Amino acid sequence: MIPGSFDYHRPASLDAAISLLASLGEEARVVAGGHSLIPMMKLRMAVPEHLIDLQDIDDLKGIAINAGTITIGAMTTQAELIASAELESACPIIKETALLIADPQVRNVGTIGGNVANGDPGNDMPALMQALDAQYVLQGSGGSREVSARDFYEAAYFTAIEDGEILTAVRFATPAAGHGYAYFKQKRKIGDYATAAAAVILTIDGGTCSSASIALTNVGDTPLFAQAAGEALIGSSLDQGAVAAAVEAAKAITDPVADGRGPAGFRTHIAGVMVGRAIACAAERAN
Amino acid sequence: MSKINVRMTVNGTEVEKSAEPRTLLIHFLREELNLTGPHIGCDTSHCGACTVDLNGKSVKSCTIFVGQADGAEITTIEGISGADGTLHALQVAFKDNHALQCGFCTPGMITRGYRLLQENPNPTDDEIRHGISGNLCRCTGYQNIVKAIRIAAEQLNTAEEAAE
Amino acid sequence: MNDQTIPPAAERAAALQGLGSSRKRVEDARFTQGKGNYVDDIKLPGMLFGDFARSSHGHARIKSINKEAALAVPGVIAVLTAEDLKPLNLHYMPTLAGDVQAVLADEKVLFQNQEIAFVVAEDRYAAADGVELIEVEYEELPALVDPFKAMDDDAPLLREDIKDKMDGAHGPRKHYNHIFYWEEGDKEGTDKALAESDVVVEELITYPRCHPSPIETCGCVASMDKINGKLTIWGTFQAPHAVRTVASLITNIAEHNIRIVSPDIGGGFGNKVGVYPGYICAAVASIVTGVPVKWIEDKIENLTATAFARDYHMTGKIGATKDGKITALSCNVLADHGAFDACADPTQFPAGFFSICTGSYDIPVAHCGVDGVYTNKAPGGVAYRCSFRVTEAAYMIERMIDILARKMDMDPAELRMKNFIKKEQFPYTSALGWEYDSGDYHTAMEKAMETVGYKALRAEQVENRAAFARGETRALMGVGVAFFTEIVGAGPVKNCDILGLGMFDSCEIRIHPTGSAIARVGTISQGQGHATTFPQILASEIGLPAEDITVEEGDTDTAPYGLGTYGSRTTPVAGAAAAMAGRKIRAKAQMIAAYLLEVHDGDLEWDVDRFQVKGNPEKFKTMKELAFAAYSQAIPGIEPGLEAVSYYDPPNMTYPFGAYICVVDVDVDTGVVDVRRFYALDDCGTRINPMIIEGQVHGGLTEALAIAMGQEISYDAMGNVKGGSLMDYYLPTAVETPVWETDHTVTPSPHHPIGAKGVGESPNVGGVPAFSNAVNDAFAHLGLTHTQMPHDHWRVWQTAQRLGVTG
Numbered sequence A: 001m002i003p004g005s006f007d008y009h010r011p012a013s014l015d016a017a018i019s020l021l022a023s024l025g026e027e028a029r030v031v032a033g034g035h036s037l038i039p040m041m042k043l044r045m046a047v048p049e050h051l052i053d054l055q056d057i058d059d060l061k062g063i064a065i066n067a068g069t070i071t072i073g074a075m076t077t078q079a080e081l082i083a084s085a086e087l088e089s090a091c092p093i094i095k096e097t098a099l100l101i102a103d104p105q106v107r108n109v110g111t112i113g114g115n116v117a118n119g120d121p122g123n124d125m126p127a128l129m130q131a132l133d134a135q136y137v138l139q140g141s142g143g144s145r146e147v148s149a150r151d152f153y154e155a156a157y158f159t160a161i162e163d164g165e166i167l168t169a170v171r172f173a174t175p176a177a178g179h180g181y182a183y184f185k186q187k188r189k190i191g192d193y194a195t196a197a198a199a200v201i202l203t204i205d206g207g208t209c210s211s212a213s214i215a216l217t218n219v220g221d222t223p224l225f226a227q228a229a230g231e232a233l234i235g236s237s238l239d240q241g242a243v244a245a246a247v248e249a250a251k252a253i254t255d256p257v258a259d260g261r262g263p264a265g266f267r268t269h270i271a272g273v274m275v276g277r278a279i280a281c282a283a284e285r286a287n
Numbered sequence B: 001m002s003k004i005n006v007r008m009t010v011n012g013t014e015v016e017k018s019a020e021p022r023t024l025l026i027h028f029l030r031e032e033l034n035l036t037g038p039h040i041g042c043d044t045s046h047c048g049a050c051t052v053d054l055n056g057k058s059v060k061s062c063t064i065f066v067g068q069a070d071g072a073e074i075t076t077i078e079g080i081s082g083a084d085g086t087l088h089a090l091q092v093a094f095k096d097n098h099a100l101q102c103g104f105c106t107p108g109m110i111t112r113g114y115r116l117l118q119e120n121p122n123p124t125d126d127e128i129r130h131g132i133s134g135n136l137c138r139c140t141g142y143q144n145i146v147k148a149i150r151i152a153a154e155q156l157n158t159a160e161e162a163a164e
Numbered sequence C: 001m002n003d004q005t006i007p008p009a010a011e012r013a014a015a016l017q018g019l020g021s022s023r024k025r026v027e028d029a030r031f032t033q034g035k036g037n038y039v040d041d042i043k044l045p046g047m048l049f050g051d052f053a054r055s056s057h058g059h060a061r062i063k064s065i066n067k068e069a070a071l072a073v074p075g076v077i078a079v080l081t082a083e084d085l086k087p088l089n090l091h092y093m094p095t096l097a098g099d100v101q102a103v104l105a106d107e108k109v110l111f112q113n114q115e116i117a118f119v120v121a122e123d124r125y126a127a128a129d130g131v132e133l134i135e136v137e138y139e140e141l142p143a144l145v146d147p148f149k150a151m152d153d154d155a156p157l158l159r160e161d162i163k164d165k166m167d168g169a170h171g172p173r174k175h176y177n178h179i180f181y182w183e184e185g186d187k188e189g190t191d192k193a194l195a196e197s198d199v200v201v202e203e204l205i206t207y208p209r210c211h212p213s214p215i216e217t218c219g220c221v222a223s224m225d226k227i228n229g230k231l232t233i234w235g236t237f238q239a240p241h242a243v244r245t246v247a248s249l250i251t252n253i254a255e256h257n258i259r260i261v262s263p264d265i266g267g268g269f270g271n272k273v274g275v276y277p278g279y280i281c282a283a284v285a286s287i288v289t290g291v292p293v294k295w296i297e298d299k300i301e302n303l304t305a306t307a308f309a310r311d312y313h314m315t316g317k318i319g320a321t322k323d324g325k326i327t328a329l330s331c332n333v334l335a336d337h338g339a340f341d342a343c344a345d346p347t348q349f350p351a352g353f354f355s356i357c358t359g360s361y362d363i364p365v366a367h368c369g370v371d372g373v374y375t376n377k378a379p380g381g382v383a384y385r386c387s388f389r390v391t392e393a394a395y396m397i398e399r400m401i402d403i404l405a406r407k408m409d410m411d412p413a414e415l416r417m418k419n420f421i422k423k424e425q426f427p428y429t430s431a432l433g434w435e436y437d438s439g440d441y442h443t444a445m446e447k448a449m450e451t452v453g454y455k456a457l458r459a460e461q462v463e464n465r466a467a468f469a470r471g472e473t474r475a476l477m478g479v480g481v482a483f484f485t486e487i488v489g490a491g492p493v494k495n496c497d498i499l500g501l502g503m504f505d506s507c508e509i510r511i512h513p514t515g516s517a518i519a520r521v522g523t524i525s526q527g528q529g530h531a532t533t534f535p536q537i538l539a540s541e542i543g544l545p546a547e548d549i550t551v552e553e554g555d556t557d558t559a560p561y562g563l564g565t566y567g568s569r570t571t572p573v574a575g576a577a578a579a580m581a582g583r584k585i586r587a588k589a590q591m592i593a594a595y596l597l598e599v600h601d602g603d604l605e606w607d608v609d610r611f612q613v614k615g616n617p618e619k620f621k622t623m624k625e626l627a628f629a630a631y632s633q634a635i636p637g638i639e640p641g642l643e644a645v646s647y648y649d650p651p652n653m654t655y656p657f658g659a660y661i662c663v664v665d666v667d668v669d670t671g672v673v674d675v676r677r678f679y680a681l682d683d684c685g686t687r688i689n690p691m692i693i694e695g696q697v698h699g700g701l702t703e704a705l706a707i708a709m710g711q712e713i714s715y716d717a718m719g720n721v722k723g724g725s726l727m728d729y730y731l732p733t734a735v736e737t738p739v740w741e742t743d744h745t746v747t748p749s750p751h752h753p754i755g756a757k758g759v760g761e762s763p764n765v766g767g768v769p770a771f772s773n774a775v776n777d778a779f780a781h782l783g784l785t786h787t788q789m790p791h792d793h794w795r796v797w798q799t800a801q802r803l804g805v806t807g
Helices: A014-027 A037-042 A078-083 A085-090 A093-098 A104-109 A112-117 A125-131 A227-233 A240-252 A264-285 B025-032 B089-096 B106-119 B125-131 B143-163 C009-016 C028-032 C082-088 C124-132 C187-195 C240-251 C277-289 C299-305 C354-358 C390-408 C412-419 C441-452 C454-469 C530-542 C570-597 C623-632 C690-709 C762-778 C793-802
Strands: A007-009 A028-031 A050-053 A063-066 A069-073 A135-140 A143-148 A153-155 A166-173 A180-186 A196-205 A208-217 B004-010 B013-019 B051-054 B057-060 B073-075 C048-054 C060-066 C076-080 C092-094 C100-102 C115-121 C135-140 C178-185 C199-210 C219-225 C230-235 C258-261 C293-296 C308-320 C326-336 C365-373 C380-382 C475-485 C505-511 C517-521 C549-553 C604-607 C610-613 C616-622 C643-648 C657-667 C673-683 C741-744
Touching (some): A014 A028, A014 A050, A014 A166, A063 A085, A069 A085, A078 A104, A085 A093, A104 B106, A112 A125, A125 A196, A125 A208, A196 A264, A208 A227, A208 A240, A208 A264, A227 A240, B025 B051, B051 B106, B057 B106, B089 C028, B106 B125, B106 B143, B143 C690, C048 C124, C048 C277, C048 C299, C076 C277, C115 C124, C115 C277, C187 C326, C219 C277, C230 C240, C240 C258, C240 C277, C326 C354, C326 C390, C354 C390, C390 C412, C390 C475, C390 C762, C412 C441, C441 C454, C441 C475, C441 C673, C454 C475, C505 C570, C505 C623, C517 C530, C517 C570, C530 C549, C530 C570, C570 C610, C570 C616, C570 C623, C657 C762, C673 C690
Parallel strands (some): A028 A050
Antiparallel strands (some): A063 A069, A069 A166, A180 A196, A196 A208, B051 B057, C048 C115, C076 C115, C199 C308, C219 C230, C219 C293, C475 C657, C505 C643, C604 C610, C610 C616, C657 C673
16 A cells, blocks of 8 residues: 655644645645554555655644643644643543553544544544533634634535635633543554544533533544534433433434444434433542 | 755764655655664554654654654654664563564554653553554454563652762 | 483473473564565565455456556556456466456456456556556446355346356256355255154354454465576565465476565455465566565555454254254355355365364264355455364354253253264264264363353342343343364364375474484464474473474465465364374484484483483483484494475364353343353363464454454445545454453364364354354343344344333
8 A cells, every 4th residue: 555656844833834735726735643544545545746744844733721721732642632631620521531442552643633523523632622512623724713623624624724825723611620421432453433422511510500511423424513402401310211312313414324333323322322321421420 | 846955863863864854854854864672553643653752852754844844853763772782671571471462563653662762751541542553463362461560660760869 | 411300291391391381472573573584575676565455346347447646656567457468367266265356357256356457656656656647447147146146037247257067066056146055964864854853953054254364364475586587576475385386387487486475464364275366466567677576565555355253144943852962963054255255174175174163062964065155255265264164064063052952942052062973982973974083072162161151150140130121230141152163273184185196294303413303394383382292292202491483474486385374274284293203203213312322212311301221310321412412423333414305295184162151231221232241161182282272262262252243344335445545444442351260171182193182263163152152142032043243233233122122
C-alpha cells in the first residue's frame, strides 16, 4: 500500500500555512497526525498533490482553561488530552473518550483537530464536541470565524470548513462543577470504530435533571446531536420513563449503514443501549 | 515531485538523506537505513509491527511520512540494548518467559514495552494489556508478553532502587 | 582414566536439557534484538520489486488489458500478463489438490482481487504507481457466491478452462461447478441405525470462511543466476522441498538447479503452505530480467487472495438410545473451495481427515460425504492451525454432542463421558477407519471437570438463570465443554502424499569431533521453536547437551528432503526422524566404545550420556569422547566420522486429545460475550518442552477465540469481499484476550519413538467448539439448539432477540 506522490510543506506559522493553502489550492491538504488521511492516501482514495504539515505551528498546540472556557489547540494529541490533569479535572469526559479512540500509538499522533475536522462519522470527538456545545475556530486568509460543532457536519467527509481554512482550535464552556458525564462506546475490539457510541453530559439539581446534552457517534453519516433526547431528561428525576424517552428520541435520529459491525437495526439498537447506559453512569457521577 | 532532505537521529546516530516526500518512515528505516527490525504487518496502522519510538513516543511508522519525522529522534529495536551490547531488561524477560514465537511482532512489541515502562513504571496486568493494545501478536496469546513486561518492570525498578 | 566421581544420572540428564526440559529458546536472541531475517529483509544487488494489478470484480470477462500507461511510469521495467506467460506454459499452475489455478487471469477473473498483471519496477513505489495505471476493461458476469446454488441448473459457469473435463482429480464431477464427491463409511448401515435410534438430532453447522492471517504476509525473492543456471527463491514457504519439486515440474528447470530457502517466517498457520501466483511471477520476472525480483503482498491482498480456511457447511445427524448411548453419526458437507481447488490436503484425501468426525466417541456406525464446489471466491482451503479439515470435523461433532445432550436433557459433559472410547479399547479403530493410537479420555475429562469445579459452575448457572428470570441481571452465563481428538502427523507414505510426494520426514545429524553437532531437518519453523526442541530430542537420544546442537532447516540445498511444517506433523514425523537418526548415531558410537573399552558391544549399556560396561559403571566412554575417537582413531571395521540420516515413514498418525472448558457471560442487550474463564487440558503424549507447549496452547486458544467470536471473510452478492483488512478482520488484541489456564495429562503414543503426538494445533481444534458451545449453552434453557459462528455482537444479540430476551 503505497501512496501517490506529493510535495511536502512544513510551515512554521499559521499565517504561512494559510497562505500556502491559499496558493496551492484544492490539491493541497493539511495534515495533523495523519492517521485518517495517510491510510486513505495509501489506498489511493486520497491523492493530494501537496501536504501541509502543521506540526511546527506552536499556536495550534496546548490546552487553556480559564474564565469558564476551555480552549484546545487543534494539534493537541489524544495522548496529551489524556495526560492533562487540569483537563481531567475540569472536563473528565474528554479523557474518557480519548481513551476509547484507537490505541496508544495512534493516540500519540492523532490530534483533536484532525479528529473533529476530517468529517469521518466514525471519529469519536465530534459527537463529544456536540454534547459539549463546542465551537470550532476556523481560520482562513479572510480571517477567523467560529462554527458550532452542532452545525459543522454536513455529510460523511463534508463539513462547514471552506477551502483555504484551517481548524485551529476547539472551544467550549467548562461544564458546571459536579456535572455528570459518560462516553459509552461499543466496539468489536480495540482500534475499531464504534458500532454505536453516546456522549452524555448532564447536571442534577436537587434530584432533578437541570441540563442534559446527548450526542451519538457512527450511527449516521455525521455525528448526531440528539437534542430531543437531552430535552427528554431535563426536568425529570432521570426516572425510567424519562430515560426510556431519551433513548427512543436518540434512536429516532439514527440512520446507520449496515457494515461488519451489524445491520442498521442492530446499530440503532446499540445506540439506544449506549445512551441508556451513559445516562445511568452520568447520573451516578453527578453531584 | 521534488525530493526533500531529511535529518534525524536514529538510535543515537545522526542521519541525513534525501527522500521522496511520500516515503513512509518504515520504508525509510528499513530500506535506506537497513534497520530491518521494525516490520510491516498490516499497512493500516492496526498491527503495530512497525512500532518505533519517535521523540519519546511510541508511533506506527507505517503511517508517518518521512518528512513528518524530519528533525526527530528515533529509537528502533536495534537501539534498545545498551551501547555495549547489554540487553535491555525487556529483551531478557521476553526470552526468559517465552514471550515470543515467530518473532515478527517482537521488535514492535518490545519497542512499545520500552516506552510503556517509562510512562508507567509499575503497570498492572490490565494496564500492560491496554498499553500493548496497539500491537497484535498471532502466536503467543499475549499471556507471556504481559508476564515478561511485568517482570521486566520489576527488574528495572529493583535496579533503580539499588542505584539510589 | 575417567574421573573417580561420576555425577548421578539424573544430574547428568538435567545438564543435557533434553526431553521434558523447559529450555529457553535459542531463536530469541536474534528476534529480541531485531536481527531476525524475514523475507522482506532480504536485499540483493539490483533487486526489482513486483506488484499485482488485481480484479475489481468477482466474476467478469476481461475484454482488454492496457499496460501502456503503466510501462510509461519512471522505474517500471516490465508488465506481465497471462499473454506473456502462455508461451512459457506458465499461465496456469498446478494446485496441491490436483486442480490448476490461473497465475494471471486468463480471459476471465473468477474472484475479486485475482491477479491480472504483474508490474515489475525498480522499487515498490514505482511498482505501485504502475499498478494504479493498468487499465482493465471488464464485461461483468453474474457472480456465484452461495455454495448451495453452485450446482443449480442455471448456475453461472465459472471454470471455462475445465468445463468439458468431467472426470476430476478425485473422481467424476456432477456439475460444471462441482469439484469432487468424497465419502467414507457405511451409508446404508448408518441410515438404518439412525432410523432405529430412540433419539435423532440433525443440524446444519456452518464453519465460516476465515483466514489464518499471520502478521507477516506471504512473499518471496526470486533470483535467477543466468551464468550458473541456478534459480534461488527465498520465500515464506511452510514446505520448501515440495515447492522446489513443484517449481522444477512447472518450469522444467532441473531440480538440482533450484534452491528454495525459507528464511525466518513470521507465522504461518497454514497460510504459507500453498504456492501462489506471486512466487511464479517473481521467478518468471527474474528469469526474464536476469536480476532478483521481490514480491511481498500487503495485508489486504493476504486476506483476500491467498489461502483462506474452512468454509464448510456440515449437516450432522446423530442418533442415540434413550439412555444416551450414541448409535450412529452421519454428516454431509458442502465445501466451498472458491474459484480454484487449491486446498492443501494429502492427495487421497480431498476433504482432508474430515472422517475423524466421530471424535472421541465410540460410535458403532458412521458415514460422511463431502461435495466440493467452485464459487467466485478466493481459492484455498488450508488447514488454519489444524490438521487437514480436523477442526471442521471437531467443531461439527462437538456441537452435535451438545445438541444431542440438550435434546435428551442430559448434561453435555455426562453425555460425553458416557460415550467416550474407553482406555482399554485403544488402539481403537473408528467406524470411519482410523486407528486411534492411545488415549485416556475419562481421566482427562474428570481432571478438567474437577479443576474448574464443573458442578459448582452448573449450580451457579441455575442461580444465574433464576436471577435473569427475576430481572436481576441482564447477563446469561454459559459453560462450554469440548473434548476433541485430533489426527495429526501426516503421514504414512502408504496413504499420505502431496502431489505424489510421500509425507515422510527427515533428519540428518553430523557430530563434530569435539562433541557438538549439527542437525538438519526437512521441516521449517514459523515460530514453533524447532531450533530449541529438536536438540532436546537429540540430547536425550545421543547424550550431548542440547546447547551443543545446532539445527538448520528450510534450505533445500542443505536440508534433507521433507514435507515441511503444518498439520502438527513436525514432532510426530520429523521429531521421530530425529530420534531415529540419533539412535543410529548411538549404535555406531556403541561399536566405537566397545573397541575403546575392549569389550563386546553387547556388554555395554547406555547411561544418559555414555556407554558403560554392564556391571562396571566406572568403565565408560562419554559420547563426547566417542565423537572425538570417531575422527581421530583408526577403528577396524568402522568408517571414520559420526553421522546419520533418517527418513521416517510413520506407521500411523498420532491422536492428541484434550478437554476444554469455557465460561462466558453474555450481555443480552449488547451481544457482548465476556470470556470469564478458559481451562485447557491437553494430552500430546510425551512432552518435549513444557514451556513451548504452553506457549503453543496460549496462541492456539487465542486463534480459536478469534475464529469463534469474530473472524469471517464474507462476500456480497456481487462477489465483493467484505472485511478484507484488519479494520474488520478480527484479530484480538491483548485486551480482548482472556487469561488462559493450561493443564495436561500424558498418554504417550505407542508407535512414536519418543511417544510424542504434536500439540500446536490442538488448541485451535478444541478451542473453537468450547467457545461456541459456551455461547450456545448460555441460551440453551431458552430453547436454543444452535446459533452460527462467528459469535460477534450482532449475531449474539440477534439470537437473544429471537429468543425473546432482549427486552
